[in-house]
Amino acid sequence: MEVLKTKYGEISGYQDLEKHASGNPASLIFTERFEIETPVGVVVPQYSVDDHGRKILKPVYFYDNGNLRKAPLQDAAYIETKYGKLSAELVMFYKDGLLKKLFPLNGKLSGYWGEKDEYTLSENLELKLPCGTIRAKVINITFFKNGDIKSITLWPQETIEVKTPAGIMRVRVGISFYEDGSVKSVEPAEPYAVDTKLGKILAYDNDPEGIMGDVNSLTFDSEGNVTSLSTTHSSITVKTASGEQVVYSPSEKESLCSENVAITVPLQIDFPNGKARFNNSASAEYDFSECSFEVIKYEKKAADPRYECR
Structure with missing residues (x-):
């Protein structure tokens, strides 16, 4: 597999790569651990499934300028905000790299994992x-x-x-x-x-x-x-x-x-x-x-x- 060069470093473990017209990645699924440094802390995109209601790998999205747009995380990360460190399993960013949105939980709702399960886990x-x-x-x-x-x-x-x-x-x-x-x-x-x-x-x-x-x-x-x-x-x-x-x-x-x-x-x-x-x-x-x-x-x-x- 071709090593993918990004502004965050070289990525070797990935699949389902989609690219922007610029050649920069638009989306991909990580298959190996990879750390991404953001203005609000280091995050590790999801690269394997677990027993937390997440049964499929979800893609990570990037803007055409190479900046991270949306990332489901492997484990909850503490995100730096004006309100203190907030735990998140999914983060979204503006095109210039600033934090746009965070989700404390990001489970997969299905016939075996529902809203009540997510709510019970929520803090x-x-x-x-x-x-x-x-x-x-x-x-x-x-x-x-x-x-x-x-x-x-x-x-x-x-x-x-x-x-x-x-x-x-x-x-x-x-x-x-x-x-x-x-x-x-x-x-x-x-x-x-x-x-x-x-x-x-x-x-x-x-x-x-x-x-x-x-x-x-x-x-x-x-x-x-x-x-x-x-x-x-x-x-x-x-x-x-x-x-x-x-x-x-x-x-x-x-x-x-x-x-x-x-x-x-x-x-x-x-x-x-x-x-x-x-x-x-x-x-x-x-x-x-x-x-x-x-x-x-x-x-x-x-x-x-x-x-x-x-």
């Missing part, structure tokens, strides 16, 4: 942030190039209590930040009353789409104003200048588990450029200077989604 992290000290098991942490935390993704079983522009809130799924450390978005763990340009609305998404902490239903601008949210507990009555009245409410759809069971679909509300927009529809945009709005309680009749049908 609590303690992170001191402007929104408060977070103690929880996390799936991953994303960083800005300056080393500050950009977002945190929590395990589904976890909730944390943090200080947001709307007050102290219980949060699930994740939380994201602006570069100054202020909260950009959260996923409320329960209905929470927030002040908006429409009035006070109970923010809550019973089925959040995001699986990463950088995408959440309740978002704020850099000054702390609500820019978007989901609600299963509030309706909005819009009165236009022409006298038309329109009501926007959460809706219902058939459950995946039973055609006889209806589930609640959240009402999505955004505030783009002095307007209120409902359900991401351009035809449902209303200018604050031309319309009046009233928030009313939505009487919930349907259930929350369930994906474990019994």
